[in-house]
Amino acid sequence: MKSVALHSLGCKVNRYETDVMGQKLQENGYKIVAFDEIADIYIINTCSVTAIADHKSRQMLHKAKRRNPESIVVACGCYVETDKDGVKLDDSVDLIVGNNKKADIVEILSEYFKEQEEEAEDTDKLLGGISVTEINDPAQQYERMELKSMPGHTRAYIKIQDGCNQFCSYCIIPYARGRIRSREESDIVEEVQKLAKDGCKEIVLTGIHISSYGVDKGESALLPLLQKLNAIDGIERIRLSSLEPRIITAEMAEGMAALPKVCPHFHLSLQSGSNDTLKRMNRHYSAEEYSESVRLLRKAYELPAITTDIIVGFPGETEATFEESRQFAEDINFYEMHVFKYSPRKGTVAAKMEDQLTDREKTARSNVLLTMTKEQSRKYRESFLGKTEKVLWEDIEEIDGRKYMIGLTTRYIRVAVKEDDAKALNIVSGSITEHTLNSFLRDDTLLI
Numbered sequence: 001m002k003s004v005a006l007h008s009l010g011c012k013v014n015r016y017e018t019d020v021m022g023q024k025l026q027e028n029g030y031k032i033v034a035f036d037e038i039a040d041i042y043i044i045n046t047c048s049v050t051a052i053a054d055h056k057s058r059q060m061l062h063k064a065k066r067r068n069p070e071s072i073v074v075a076c077g078c079y080v081e082t083d084k085d086g087v088k089l090d091d092s093v094d095l096i097v098g099n100n101k102k103a104d105i106v107e108i109l110s111e112y113f114k115e116q117e118e119e120a121e122d123t124d125k126l127l128g129g130i131s132v133t134e135i136n137d138p139a140q141q142y143e144r145m146e147l148k149s150m151p152g153h154t155r156a157y158i159k160i161q162d163g164c165n166q167f168c169s170y171c172i173i174p175y176a177r178g179r180i181r182s183r184e185e186s187d188i189v190e191e192v193q194k195l196a197k198d199g200c201k202e203i204v205l206t207g208i209h210i211s212s213y214g215v216d217k218g219e220s221a222l223l224p225l226l227q228k229l230n231a232i233d234g235i236e237r238i239r240l241s242s243l244e245p246r247i248i249t250a251e252m253a254e255g256m257a258a259l260p261k262v263c264p265h266f267h268l269s270l271q272s273g274s275n276d277t278l279k280r281m282n283r284h285y286s287a288e289e290y291s292e293s294v295r296l297l298r299k300a301y302e303l304p305a306i307t308t309d310i311i312v313g314f315p316g317e318t319e320a321t322f323e324e325s326r327q328f329a330e331d332i333n334f335y336e337m338h339v340f341k342y343s344p345r346k347g348t349v350a351a352k353m354e355d356q357l358t359d360r361e362k363t364a365r366s367n368v369l370l371t372m373t374k375e376q377s378r379k380y381r382e383s384f385l386g387k388t389e390k391v392l393w394e395d396i397e398e399i400d401g402r403k404y405m406i407g408l409t410t411r412y413i414r415v416a417v418k419e420d421d422a423k424a425l426n427i428v429s430g431s432i433t434e435h436t437l438n439s440f441l442r443d444d445t446l447l448i
Contacts, residue, residue: 003031005039007060010047012206012241014077016157018045020145021105028106035064041072041109045102046079048176050343054079058090065092072112076102078176082347099177103145142181146191154201154394154430160188160225161207166244168271169282169349170314170342173208180212185221189228196234201392201432203229204239211244220247223255230259236432237392237410239263242309245270245285248293257300263410264304266297271311273328274321280353281314287328294332303383305335305411310369313342313362315353322365330372335380335411337373341366374443381413381446388436391415391448393427399441405429406445413437414445421448 004025008018021043026032033039042064046057057079064073076097080087087096095112097105142162150156163180164173192203205225207213214221229238238261245268256262272278273287297304310329312322329337341362344351393407396419405422407415415437417427427433435448 001029001031002040003033003037004041004043005033005035005037005064006043006045007035007064008045009057009060010045010049010053010078011208012157012204013159013162013208014045014047016147016159016206017102017145018043019150019157020147021045021102023148024103024106025109036067038068039071040068041074042067043074043076043105046075046077048078048082048172050340051345052343054083061090061092072109074105074109076105078173081176082172100143103143142183144183144187146187148191148194149198150195150200154199154392156195156200156203157206158188158192158195158203159183159207160205161210161213164209165212166209166284167282169280169353170311170345170351172345172347175347177208180209180216182213182216182221185225185228188225189232192229192232192235196232199430200235201430202237202239203235204241205229206241209244210241211247222247223252226256226259226262230261235261237261237263239265239412240267242267242269244268245290245293248296250296253296253300263412264301265307265410265412266304267307267309268293270308270329272314272317272321273310273325273332274317275324276321277314277317277325280316280350281311282349287324291328291332303380303411305380305413306332307336307338307412308332308334309338309340311340311342312365312369313357315342315350315357316355317342317357317365326365326368326372329369333376333380334373336377337369339366339369339373378443381440381444384409384411384413384437384446385439386436388434389413389415390432390434392432393422393429395429399445404441415448416441416445417448 006018006022008014022032044060044064047053061073061075064071072094073092074095074097075087075093077099080096081099087093097108101108145159147156161180161182163178165180167174210222213225226238229235243266270290271281271283275286278286294306297306389409391407391409393405395406397404397406403419404416405419405427409415437446437448439447441447
């Protein structure tokens with residue numbers, strides 16, 4: 001029995017794919033161990049969304065080989081697609097698996113070991129060299145993967161599509177993942193039904209660009225999919241990962257609000273509140289359209305949690321356009337903003353643009369938004385004090401020397417209760433219970 005350690009970098013899609021690979025390997029006789037243990041095989045599902053992500057991917061590949069020089073190190077994921085030559089030259093890597101071949105990990109490993117054995121018979125020793133599977137096939141179809149169970153977990157990520165057609169000027173991912181490909185609705189429903197029977201309470205729909213679900217087959221099919229999933233017994237929450245603002249029409253907002261299991265928590269990608277910057281980013285909406293999407297959600301839901309991503313220091317961003325973006329973010333009043341300093345990504349249009357900003361300028365602007373989002377987040381959480389909310393309890397965590405049961409509301413607000421109090425209230429991991437939120441334990445956590 002060979003031992004395998006898996007590690008996922010980057011997005012929720014990678015996490016889902018890593019979970020499926022681990023499940024397939026375990027079903028076929030491999031022993032899954034923690035990544036910090038000595039293993040026969042290390043599989044790193046890499047990320048390439050930024051140059052920093054590339055660097056982290058290389059670090060993890062090298063770390064795995066240092067941990068066990070005799071191990072087989074497998075590189076898969078987006079970094080494999082965006083720096084093919086670099087990965088092939090990396091002496092820490094033994095096997096490369098393309099983005100659309102992860103479902104075949106068991107067969108790929110079997111073939112790899114078979115080839116190594118044949119070479120060993122000829123030479124009395126295992127030969128070096130990297131084995132490479134097919135990478136970034138332009139004619140690729142949706143890669144069928146299925147998560148059969150999530151033992152010990154009450155939340156599961158569900159991948160519903162892959163690829164992106166947007167080609168934002170700063171983003172390499174369409175080149176790493178290919179064009180949009182939607183998963184069959186029946187496959188998604190069947191997977192969720194199985195997970196519900198296994199005790200899963202919440203599903204998070206994820207993909208590279210889930211707003212485009214169904215578009216490759218004629219038209220958007222996200223709302224009909226949500227309606228089907230809402231009807232599945234056992235599933236109590238449906239959460240959406242990042243959405244594009246243009247998908248939020250009046251029909252979409254009202255349609256989602258009519259489904260009681262859809263969480264009032266929406267991550268609407270913004271990137272900038274300046275139309276000038278949005279245009280140079282090749283984002284396909286204006287600040288005004290974004291604001292209208294938020295208005296529709298707030299009309300359909302009571303206090304929906306609106307979160308977003310913002311890039312500061314994009315090439316050509318002036319003090320004036322940054323101030324536009326800052327003011328826009330203040331006016332929208334997000335629950336949370338994830339703030340990123342722009343970093344040039346080799347192979348993208350933005351990397352060749354003039355008027356690149358200094359790191360000092362980017363840091364100063366980032367700090368302005370980070371200060372703002374901390375205050376906005378606290379005020380949003382504060383608005384729920386004294387209100388009764390449903391909490392999905394998940395983990396035990398130590399805070400300031402005491403143990404607390406930790407859970408999340410439908411709006412993704414972290415809630416804590418002392419472990420002793422949890423026992424008295426019959427709160428157990430995986431349960432959903434209603435409680436009045438009384439006070440702050442710390443900035444990001446409310447206490448019952």
